[in-house]
Amino acid sequence: MVTRTRFDDSECPVARSVDAIGDWWSLLIVRDAFDGSRRFGEFQRSLGVAKNILTARLRTLVAGGVLESVPASDGSAYREYVLTPKGKALFPVIVALRQWGEQNFFAPGEPHSQLVDRRQGHRLRALEVLSADGRQLNPDDTTVHKISTS
Amino acid sequence: MVTRTRFDDSECPVARSVDAIGDWWSLLIVRDAFDGSRRFGEFQRSLGVAKNILTARLRTLVAGGVLESVPASDGSAYREYVLTPKGKALFPVIVALRQWGEQNFFAPGEPHSQLVDRRQGHRLRALEVLSADGRQLNPDDTTVHKISTS
DNA sequence: CACATCGGTTGCAACATGCTACCAAAAAGG
């Protein structure tokens, strides 16, 4: 078989996350869901993705418990796709990718969509990796314990 | 053409990030790099990826400025792949994915690799999305400004 | 009732993935 490799039984949480999301389309669907998209057509127009691909991705996201299919909020007979709590927990992942992109792939002054605090309209603070006692950690300040039972 | 869709000219930083990384393998390569892998063979054994795929991914990561190819640190004639500053800036992304995986894809007590603070050996604090003035933000507390010139 | 929209499904061609075999340069062993 030449099936795409799965990581769902990896001992590494990063690998399992990656596996659960599925592919980049899925991640962009989740991004759009955070931005307020709910309907099939909204995702399709926003992403420009082929409909068969979108169908497949929405199904795996629902199957994986990231999205959930609910009756449309406007009373129509259609359905909507909304984030589950598990899906909402991806928020820091999206924010981290967004901040990395802003800092590395836009010229100074180049326009881009921006995530802001709804109350005050200000940009968010940069994510920080902190130790249990609140020190800011760089990659070199951390290490991986190969296996842990908790 | 049926080429895989690119997002490198998207106005959304998340899309550009996703495009720059390339695919899941690339992200796991970066994860391994954070964990100390440097040599072709280390990545290959750790990931179990086919060598032609690894070759291609390493090349695009180097081309994208995430990794850099340097002479081997042990004095041999081989080369090593190390994270650039841009690559190290992916740290919060990896940590976010790791925490999401830990919380959602492992049974309580199920063993998994764990990222700890090198000084004290403790687990890290969960990432928090904060407003400019330090309030903790949930997805619903934020909104996307479609375009901004800064 | 006619027409447009929504949310898909199907078929196909091109491309990407993964596997295996192969290979040259470098290192290690004697």
Added chain:
DNA sequence: CCTTTTTGGTAGCATGTTGCAACCGATGTG
């Protein structure tokens, strides 16, 4: 030195996956 092993790849092939376009029934709209 000379042989063997390791390293870091390439090349070719079968199969899977992606993206496109065409189509379609159920639903909403004038």
